[in-house]
Amino acid sequence: MNRRNFLFAGLSLGALAxxxxxxxxxxxxxxxxxxxxxxxxxxxxxxxxxxxGESQNHVTTHVLDMMRGKSGQGMRIDFSVxxxxxYRLIKTFITNENGRTDEPMLSGNAxxxxxxxxxxxxxxxxxxLGVQLPDxxxxxxxxxxxxxxxxxxxxxVPLICTPWTYSTYRGSSGSPKx
Numbered sequence: 252m253n254r255r256n257f258l259f260a261g262l263s264l265g266a267l268a269x270x271x272x273x274x275x276x277x278x279x280x281x282x283x284x285x286x287x288x289x290x291x292x293x294x295x296x297x298x299x300x301x302x303x304g305e306s307q308n309h310v311t312t313h314v315l316d317m318m319r320g321k322s323g324q325g326m327r328i329d330f331s332v333x334x335x336x337x338y339r340l341i342k343t344f345i346t347n348e349n350g351r352t353d354e355p356m357l358s359g360n361a362x363x364x365x366x367x368x369x370x371x372x373x374x375x376x377x378x379x380l381g382v383q384l385p386d387x388x389x390x391x392x393x394x395x396x397x398x399x400x401x402x403x404x405x406x407x408v409p410l411i412c413t414p415w416t417y418s419t420y421r422g423s424s425g426s427p428k429x
Contacts, residue, residue: 308362309355310399310406312369313422314346318382318413322350326376330356333366362402369395369408377414384414395419 310330314323326346331338344352356369374388390412397408407422 308403308405309358310362310367310408311355312346312352312407313409314350314371315409315411316350316376316413317411317416318377319380322346322348323376323410323412324348324350325379326350327372328352329368329370329372331368331370333368338368362399364399364402366396366398369397369410371395371410371412371417373412373414373417382414389415390417393417397421 314326316323323346328344330341332341347353371393373393374384374391377384395408399406409422411418
């Protein structure tokens with residue numbers, strides 16, 4: 252197999268693996284998951300799109316629930332763009348079992364230079380889990396505002412949270428730039 256048939260992709264545990272593009276395009280999760288690693292094609296959704304020749308640049312997030320030490324499954328995220336002096340909702344997402352959205356928030360030609368917001372519904376998330384929160388909760392919704400300054404790049408904006416704290420940063424999307 253020649254070098255062009257491989258794609259280097261970060262797995263959920265941060266290790267690097269050389270994965271044949273053909274395997275990704277066929278969507279065979281067991282073929283790309285090393286023994287003992289709890290990862291899936293779904294948790295690395297950009298990889299399948301790249302393998303099928305779709306756009307490589309995208310906007311993504313990942314919710315990490317530090318109170319429970321798990322991915323934040325079931326958190327609502329409103330994704331918006333700044334137009335004038337107001338944010339306009341583009342789409343509402345719910346995180347999957349891996350704490351990610353099932354598809355990129357934006358990808359390809361839909362990505363434009365501008366200001367964006369991810370509104371994370373932290374209090375609703377913890378209330379659904381049965382966590383006793385004060386009324387009103389310390390954090391209800393957490394807005395994460397960021398700028399896209401180069402529409403050809405990928406932007407990964409993870410949220411690490413508990414009911415009392417949160418942190419975010421520009422992460423690595425795990426897929427190569429165009």
